[in-house]
Amino acid sequence: MTMEVAVLAMLLGVLLGLALAMVRMSGNRSVTWFAVGWIELARNTPALLQLFFFGFGLGAFGLHLSPFMIVLCGLSFNNAGYLAETFRGGFNAVPPTQLKAARSLGMTLGQSYIRIVIPQVLRVVYHPMTNQMVWSVLMSSLAMLVGYRELAGETQFLASKTYRIFEFFLVAAVIYYLMVKLILVGSRLLSWRLFRY
């Protein structure tokens, strides 16, 4: 459950983050303010408040999302804000002359991005993205506060039923720890495969 919501929120975060980064880099005044606002809010306000906004905040306007949706929206919103800046940094790290060189060989704009620019961006954003994934998993624990039972919520539920609070939370902590380690090790292995230069 935790993994499911964290992974989904990460996927959405990547897509939205990319879109925000593009909008921000486009320099189109009429839409940049939206991207900048999103990024600022996501990065500079507590994640918990962001989650509450999608829960109680929208609820106040009569829009009631399911707990799963609340967590998914909150985490995706937050991920997208952080990843947008990561991606922007990644694109800025690739010299514009790389694109010129690719085009001068007759590659189309699409080919140049897919073969030349994006692989280099990926390398720059890879570790920050891994960190964001870990963050996403850990933050899913906040979901218990909006009533969605992922790992931490389940623990609290069971703990409150049986009163063996300490044990249950210890188990939850170990499970979180293992999940994060798994992600980090997986990411390390994948990076050896991907980046040989």
Next chain:
Amino acid sequence: MIEVKGVRKSFGDLEVLKGIDLVVEKGEVISVIGASGSGKSTMLYCVNALESIDSGHIIVDGVDVHSRDTNVNRLRTNIGMVFQQWNSFPHLTTLENVALAPRIVLGKSKQEALEIARKQLEHVGLVDKLDVYPSRMSGGQQQRLAIARALAMEPNYMLFDEVTSALDPELVGEVLDTLRLLSDEGMSMIVVTHEIGFARDVSDRVAYFHEGKIEELGPPSQVLDNPESQQTRKFLANVR
């Protein structure tokens, strides 16, 4: 043949090319010299449509470069370009750097593309670096890699934009030798350079750029050794 006719180009209020006329015959080597900001790079970019032009025409082997109907990607395979900053693709090996465009642009098979790449890398003296990543190579080697990569498209023309300016002095020679080799093989090229000695050696003609115009154009014996224009004389006095 490259024909540049009355080309004008501005960036905002700044007119960078103020009516350039230049013809490069098949097999001819033209060196372009001139002060920083005189429009040398901009002209090269216009020749392979990396920059647009405001007026005039550029015709390469009968193809109007800036016409709407021109397929610029096809056109660019006929015009190789090498830049001041060696733009080797850092995530690809030397061999992959050169083989990529023949495969995805010219549609060669993987086998053919690798064959072409190996041949061109041998051409520029990099056969012992095929599986090395560019970060492991010197600037001179990376610049030769960029030359091989452009040659792999079998262009009729090569454009060189100050390809030795960013190199450590001891690496300039190997790159200039590669250009000499190409010129001996009959490649048609436009070479923007600050290396006056090199320009004298290899060029059929030298063009001196001054504030967006070609101030003087002629054989090296004229432009470099016996310039008619006051401006050219001044420039050369400062370079030496």
